[in-house]
Amino acid sequence: MQKFSASPVVMFTSVVRNRALIAALIKREVIGRYRGSFMGILWSFFNPIVMLSIYTFVFGLIFNSRWAGAGDSKPEFALILFAGLIVFNLFSECVTRAPNLIISNANYVKKVVFPLEILPCVVAGASLFHALISLIVWVAAYLIVFGVPPVTALYLPLVVAPLVLIILGLSWALASLGVYMRDVAHFIGLATSGLMFLAPIFYPATAVPEEYRGLLQLNPLTVAVENVRSVLFFGQQPDWQVLGIYSCIGVLVAYLGFAWFQKTRKGFADVL
Template sequence: MSSDRVSIISPFTSFLKHRRLIFDLAKREIASRYKGSAAGLLWSFFNPLLMLAVYTFVFSVIFQSKWAGGSGSKTEFALVLFAGLIIFSLVSEVIGRAPVLIVGNINYVKKIIFPIEILPYVTVASAFFQFVASIFVWLVFYFAFFGIPPITIFLLPLVMIPIVLLTLGFSWMLASLGVYLRDTPQVIAISITILMFLSPIFYSTASIPADYRQLLQLNPLTFAIETARDVMLWGKPVLWVMWLKQTGIALFVFVIGFAWFQKTRGGFADVL
């Protein structure tokens, strides 16, 4: 797809056109991640389980943290914390890998017929597999301690749409930038750590001083994490006006990111 034909529907048509290739590459990437290990794909469940246990112990046992507005139980705190971590992990994995997507796949760049613009889709698909595994672990714990989750949990896929679109848009931008500026991976690694502590993962926005809450709302992860918790744990409806606003912004970044990638890809082969 040439750069002069990029339109608002281009990222969608690219996905539809190459969906089989995206699926095959994602499947191969997931399989290679656990190739040779004794547990294999079971590590997809062990990893979030271990993460859940460690963070719960540190924050609810050592620091004696309690969730503002919650029941105060360690189990509830663990599930609240884990719900936020699941969202953040999906975003951080895709964004963290974006700057080296092209640099790490030079063989694809050299192939004229290979659609390198699908690589962020592949990364998101691979990360989404881990996301689903983590949600499964979360559900098992919820069933064990609280019973059936609220019906609003079925709204979670809709909640994820804005943050996935936004992540893809930034992924295309960073993939292109990583070709021309080799310091990009280091900058993004630091930025992800900062983003983690500036997102309501280990705390709720209710515990933030009122003067700083508006600043926290500028972080796109804030809406995604808090809304995910609302539908997963507390049966609250989605704030649809805010969701539409977030989706509109995310869609803009999604299209702009794709257009930027397509317009800069012409120099990839020369730089690499």
Template sequence: MKTYSASPLALVRSLVANQGLILSLAHREAVGRYKGSILGIFWSLLTPLLMLAVYTFVFSEVFKARWNGGSNSKTEFAIVLFAGMIIFNLFAECIGKAPSIILSNANFVKKVIFPLEILPCVNLLSALFHAGVSMAILLVFELVEAGSVPATVWQIPLVLLPLSALILGLSWWLAATSVYLRDVGQTIGILITALMFLSPVFFPVSSLPPSWQTVAHLNPLSFPIEQARNVLVWGQSISWWGLCLYTLVTFAVAWIGFAWFQKARKGFADVL
């Protein structure tokens, strides 16, 4: 039986060697969801616009809400909320699909030469494309509303890099595990919904009691959501110490997830 290396170097070699295939599949995945629709790819632009409009109406008109310490602008809460939702949706889209990655591509499992480990990367790139469109909409909205965008916007890739590593690690683990344990796919949707309300999407961590702030910071989405708001909305620089720590943890998660995927993939063909 063929053995698959689980070393980080093997992962890097695979990603580099198959970058053309990854980009091609990611492009197909990103635009494939709009196939047959009248507006086509423009849905990727229309969807975040509609979301931003809904957030603005609901929170500025219905709930009369504003962010802690913010101004009384009717659109401020919607902008801050939308920034958090972009990060959460990126995570949720990838993790929600992860359990079915191998199950829905069983034909690739039979092909010994196909690099199955790239499938989570395809999903991630597709999700990043839609997140990028949403961020562009957010920045245009800020430009119209405030007349400028934060100078710290350039730091957003530094927030997305370790988050992407976390997503890949969890995706590899979920994709491999769900082949043997189909219940994973049934429970992941519930867990993602619960995580949305437990993450600082609708509230800042600073609004919690001190004892709960420590617990909130253990949430793997708290750091990227808070930092994305800092660089996209508030114009504050990234917490560099926090970024270093978060990057170390998420890259470790990525390697563990990849190692489990490589170990488990030997039995995929037999199970499927």
């Protein structure tokens, strides 16, 4: 029986070695989502524009919501909220698809030469593409309302990278678990909804009673949401100490998820 290495070096080299295949599959994934539709890939721009307009109308005009520590501009709350939702949508799209990733690509399992470990990278890449489109819409709205975004926005790739590592680690683990336990997909749907409301997306972290803020930090989305909002909207540098710890956690989660995937993948063909 073929053995699959769980070395962290293999985790990195597999992505580098198969980068052309990953890029091709990401392109197919993005195009395939809109194949047959009248507007095609323009939907990837249209969806975030509509959602941002809805957030501005509902929270800015109907609820007259204001963000603690920010100004009183009506679109302000919508932009702050949308920045957090970009992070959540990136996380949610990957994690909720992960349990069915191997099952839905069962034809690849029996192909010995196909690197199954790249499938979570493909989903993450497609999700990053849609997150980038949403970010372009966010920047355009910011330009219209406030002018040029703060220069700290250049830190954005740095503060998102640890979250991507966490997403990959969870995706590898869940993709494997989903093969052996089909209930995982249903549980993850509930879990991601809970994580959305238990992260400071719809409210600032300061709104949470101080004795519970420690629990808020256990949410893998919290640090990413707070840092993305800080660098994009408030013009603040990320909390470097927290970001450093978060990055170490991201590397650890990515490796543990990859190692679990490699150790369990030899049974995929038998189960499927």
